[in-house]
Amino acid sequence: MSEKQMTNDDKIMLLKSQIEDREKNLKVKKKFTPETNCSLEFEGVRYNLHASQKDQLTNLLIRLTMYEMAVEKLGLENEYIISGYSVGQWIKDIKLRLEIIKYEEEDRNLKDLKKKLEEIISARLGDIFELIEVHLKKIGKSGVLPAGIIVTGGSSSLGLIEDLARTYLRLPSRIASLEIGNGKFQIKDSSWSVAYGLCIISSIPDEEERLGLKKHSKNIFKSILQTLKHFLP
Numbered sequence: 001m002s003e004k005q006m007t008n009d010d011k012i013m014l015l016k017s018q019i020e021d022r023e024k025n026l027k028v029k030k031k032f033t034p035e036t037n038c039s040l041e042f043e044g045v046r047y048n049l050h051a052s053q054k055d056q057l058t059n060l061l062i063r064l065t066m067y068e069m070a071v072e073k074l075g076l077e078n079e080y081i082i083s084g085y086s087v088g089q090w091i092k093d094i095k096l097r098l099e100i101i102k103y104e105e106e107d108r109n110l111k112d113l114k115k116k117l118e119e120i121i122s123a124r125l126g127d128i129f130e131l132i133e134v135h136l137k138k139i140g141k142s143g144v145l146p147a148g149i150i151v152t153g154g155s156s157s158l159g160l161i162e163d164l165a166r167t168y169l170r171l172p173s174r175i176a177s178l179e180i181g182n183g184k185f186q187i188k189d190s191s192w193s194v195a196y197g198l199c200i201i202s203s204i205p206d207e208e209e210r211l212g213l214k215k216h217s218k219n220i221f222k223s224i225l226q227t228l229k230h231f232l233p
Contacts, residue, residue, distance in 0.1 A: 012121065015116060015120070016117065018113055022109070022110045027103065029103050032097060035092060036084075036085045042064070042083075047060060052097075061095065064091050065091060068088060068091060125164050129164060132168075136169070143171065147172070148172025149165060149169060149171055149173050150175075151175050151176065153193055161175075178192065
């Protein structure tokens with residue numbers, strides 16, 4: 001499927017998958033603690049390992065590796081010194097510097113993906129909040145709900161949703177906390193709030209009919225509740 005054929009939902013799922021994979025593969029950044037002074041004069045050119053670009057360091061590493069092979073073959077490891085350090089020390093520092101550059105590149109790419117995902121989600125949430133604002137105007141409550149709004153469900157886990165709700169609806173906004181048993185237990189994953197709410201509704205007499213839901217037998221609701229308990233954190 002080409003990018004033009006992808007829906008916003010497809011793009012969101014693809015970006016989330018890419019971000020999760022990159023976060024999993026992104027190792028902890030190493031600290032650059034060189035054995036040399038990082039100022040190398042080699043074949044008539046002065047190199048600063050801190051300032052040199054990736055391609056410069058790669059080419060330098062290849063040439064120094066060739067020198068190292070020749071030095072080892074000739075048995076001159078302790079005698080062949082470049083700018084005050086052995087070839088092996090320069091190679092070690094260059095490799096470490098290249099690892100850090102690679103990490104920084106992957107970290108920038110990861111941040112770009114997160115920014116792209118945030119832009120798509122923000123646009124989608126903006127459309128949703130505009131529809132909510134239209135409804136609030138229709139019932140005469142636009143901007144006049146002193147207690148504000150409470151965001152719940154799976155979408156409440158999105159980091160930017162609280163600020164977006166506050167901006168679009170011009171109302172106080174907060175994320176719901178899902179507590180069970182008079183606050184004795186708290187469910188951190190708010191995506192369970194829908195299932196929990198349905199279980200609560202099922203325990204209230206005639207609540208299903210009031211909400212336009214079909215009334216089922218108590219045994220079925222008990223069965224559903226017992227099933228859900230196995231998945232609760």
